[in-house]
């Protein structure tokens with residue numbers, strides 16, 4: 001059996017940090033917007049009992065890849081002879097706040113659950129995924145969602161499916177470094193979702209990241225000429241909403257050389273779900 005599945009990006013439309021837990025992790029309130037753009041993972045079953053992974057970007061070939069680690073988490077649920085060959089087509093920038101690695105891990109969990117016919121529920125996959133990272137559960141559920149806790153308490157939200165220009169300045173920002181920084185704002189009051197939806201949306205990591213990485217501040221200034229914009233996650237990517245693809249394309253055409261960018265549509269449900277249904281009907 002073989003098939004391929006998408007691993008899409010997310011935006012944090014707002015990101016509030018409401019406190020720090022004893023284990024160092026932070027409690028958040030965030031609105032995850034799924035996009036229709038991302039990586040692609042190819043799955044092939046074999047009877048080797050081994051997991052092999054190769055990537056379009058060879059720097060990702062190691063066993064610390066979240067895809068490999070997700071596959072290892074599922075291996076104990078499968079017969080000893082169950083093996084797989086995985087190939088990652090990497091399209092998303094890394095360390096960009098778009099959740100690429102987490103999304104790859106979530107797609108791996110769904111893909112191998114199918115390939116090895118494990119019959120695990122989405123909830124079981126999300127709980128396993130949380131061991132790999134706070135962003136993995138939302139990609140396992142694959143819907144635009146409001147999240148609390150460290151990002152694992154999810155409530156699906158339906159939003160208008162808008163066009164976004166996503167711009168990633170050429171700098172790598174470590175999520176752990178931002179969350180452990182003494183100057184990070186960690187005291188935004190917890191609010192109910194209805195109030196959060198009414199307010200101006202903000203990202204509590206943005207002021208610190210703009211200060212530490214002037215290129216992020218400059219990219220936001222450039223994008224602001226076209227449309228109101230914000231940062232996603234802990235950066236470095238920033239995004240703005242556009243009324244249509246043509247106006248987003250107009251801005252993308254004058255992208256500074258210090259950045260990469262792509263245009264995507266916000267979707268309420270990840271295309272992963274439709275692709276999983278297709279593999280059902282093809283297998």
Ligand SMILES: C[C@](O)(CO)[C@H](O)COP(=O)(O)OP(=O)(O)OC[C@H]1O[C@@H](n2ccc(N)nc2=O)[C@H](O)[C@@H]1O
Nearest residue numbers: 024025026102133134135136150151175176179233234
């Ligand atoms: C910034 C976001 O992308 C917003 O969606 C996520 O909160 C980050 O999720 P992630 O990359 O999956 O994060 P993890 O791989 O679990 O953790 C990376 C680092 O970020 C810190 N971290 C992460 C999530 C969180 N709620 N609080 C944290 O303090 C942890 O100290 C950890 O060392």
Ligand SMILES: Nc1ncnc2c1ncn2[C@@H]1O[C@H](COP(=O)(O)OP(=O)(O)OP(=O)(O)O)[C@@H](O)[C@H]1O
Nearest residue numbers: 065066094095096097098099100101104135175233
């Ligand atoms: N499959 C993967 N794809 C990308 N990065 C991976 C993967 N597996 C492990 N990594 C490691 O994780 C780091 C962060 O990658 P990722 O692209 O997920 O960051 P991010 O978009 O900032 O994520 P988040 O928004 O969840 O913080 C990379 O620098 C890389 O070393």
